[in-house]
Amino acid sequence: MTSTSRGIDVSAYQPAQDWKALKADGLTFAFAKASEGQKTHDPKFATHIKGIKAAGLIAGAYHFAWPNQSAATEAENYIAAVKAYAGPGFLHWLDLERYSDGRNYKGLSAAQIKAYATVWIAAVKKAFPGQVVGIYTSASDIAAGHVPSGIPLWYPAYPWGAATYARAEAATRPKPSGRTVTFWQFTSTPVDRNIAYLSPSALREWAQGDTDDGDEPKTYTPPKYPTGLAPNKAKPSAVTLQRALKAAGYMAKSVAESPNYGPRTQAGVVKFHNAHPAYRAKGKTSDPAIGPNGWAALFRLAYAK
Known part of the structure; x- marks a missing residue:
């Protein structure tokens, strides 16, 4: 069985967590929503990320993408939201997924969505040199060609509904469209649960970037x-x-x-x-x-x- 690490991700929809208790229960990493679009900041981001870091978990943040807006402006919005907390070992994620009504992808070709992602990632990498920047995205986005190559992938797919970490760890590692995923979000019940395909010590080393x-x-x-x-x-x-x-x-x-x-x-x-x-x-x-x-x-x- 491949060595893995356990984590969750949260946003304004989740209350403050007992991060120290979660770490004691086996959690290694946690990500929190920081921003969305060109102006929005998640109102609970500071609470979540301070708790995550204080507990000694591997911390990260994500930005919900609107590819039909300015990638540069959205990157600036994200950078402003996380700059007080980012540092060596902090992970940055672009949440590239279509709203159910398609409003954030409206009018765009696959090439334009990919170009948006490329610009956003480059801007965040420039702002935080040496730190890991990846993409959270779906099988359909990957298949459509929205995702640049050579980018760490955080992949959501829920084959069972509610599920335990042990069940996900025993399952075959997903490979959507032949792409290797580093993180798998395998359920959203009762909270978004994830595994990383690295042991806790290896994940900490990987998170250092460089x-x-x-x-x-x-x-x-x-x-x-x-x-x-x-x-x-x-x-x-x-x-x-x-x-x-x-x-x-x-x-x-x-x-x-x-x-x-x-x-x-x-x-x-x-x-x-x-x-x-x-x-x-x-x-x-x-x-x-x-x-x-x-x-x-x-x-x-x-x-x-």
């Missing part, structure tokens, strides 16, 4: 140097990468240093990816490419003792 987006070429191009993470002032090079891999235990110390990004260096990067929960969640454990965020994560493992 992982590659998978778009780097399969040859080594030195990324921008990660400020404050290096043991010396050497420029990022294949040799510097090899030294970091050795220090983190992903390359044998006996391997000779080389200016080339050869098979042994690539194998070390793959070993790093295979051990890192964020890459496992994204199905990129065999990727030999490493970019700026992966470089930073590797250096933390190697040198931030």
Whole structure:
């Protein structure tokens, strides 16, 4: 059985929760609605998110999307709502779902909805560098092509109505339109319950962000140097990468240093990816490419003792 973590999500429709009791009962994460559209803020967001963070749960927030409005303005609305609470380990979600009457999707093509999501995600990533930004969305939205690739997915599907965490954990991991989901919202009764397909410790590490987006070429191009993470002032090079891999235990110390990004260096990067929960969640454990965020994560493992 795949290791999982348990969580819930809340909005103004739910009263204040006893988050410490929920954590003691096995909860690992919780998300709260922060905003909607261009101006609306959820009136209970501050109450919910303060409680979630105070209990030591992995915290996150979501924004309900109106793709037929300005993505930039909606991103600004969300950023303003969460900026006092966001930080390392905070998860950001775009709630991309159609109202039953379609009013928030009215007049848009699939390409336009996808473009809206792309702009919103980019703006939130820019506002909160290194933090995870994902999409909560349905099977129909995924099938319609509304969802950009390479984005963590939080997926709602209720096959049983009311259900226990144990039942969801024993079920097959959903894969809508062949997409890998990181979180599954499996029931809304009596509250929105979710599982994440990472163990609690792996989820905490994944939530720290700073992982590659998978778009780097399969040859080594030195990324921008990660400020404050290096043991010396050497420029990022294949040799510097090899030294970091050795220090983190992903390359044998006996391997000779080389200016080339050869098979042994690539194998070390793959070993790093295979051990890192964020890459496992994204199905990129065999990727030999490493970019700026992966470089930073590797250096933390190697040198931030």
